[in-house]
Amino acid sequence: MYRLTVVYDEPADKEAFERRYTEEHIPLVKAVPGLGSFQLSHPQGGAPYLVAELFWPSVDLFKASAATPEMAETSKHAEGCGTTFTVYTGDVAEV
Numbered sequence: 001m002y003r004l005t006v007v008y009d010e011p012a013d014k015e016a017f018e019r020r021y022t023e024e025h026i027p028l029v030k031a032v033p034g035l036g037s038f039q040l041s042h043p044q045g046g047a048p049y050l051v052a053e054l055f056w057p058s059v060d061l062f063k064a065s066a067a068t069p070e071m072a073e074t075s076k077h078a079e080g081c082g083t084t085f086t087v088y089t090g091d092v093a094e095v
Contacts, residue, residue, distance in 0.1 A: 001036075001092040002062040003055050010049040011083035020081050021050075028074040029054065034065040049083065059091065 011017035029038055029052070036055045043051060056062040065071055078085065 001055055001057060002059045003053055003090060003092050004062065005088040006052040006054075006078070006085050007048045007088070008050040008052070008081075008085045009083050010047060011081075013082060014049075017082045025074070025077055025081060028070070028077055032065050032070045032074055033068050034061045036061075055092070062089070 026038075029035070032054075034056060036057050038055070039053045041051050041053075042049065056065060
């Protein structure tokens with residue numbers, strides 16, 4: 001399994017961020033070809049504000065998805081959601 005994690009910092013306007021993220025960004029993420037699953041969490045106790053985790057069955061399927069116009073549109077849209085973010089990727093190992 002392969003995971004892309006997006007860690008969003010606290011937005012200046014939380015209401016505007018939530019509206020844009022929920023109404024616009026989530027549908028774009030769900031439209032990415034090959035995406036296995038998508039999870040969101042608002043960690044308690046401070047930063048970060050939001051963590052998005054996207055999963056693919058393999059790194060090869062992730063790479064194929066990453067090369068699509070849908071992924072390009074989703075990535076560009078994230079930049080306009082009203083906050084900064086950091087992206088991490090990597091294999092997920094069962095232990």
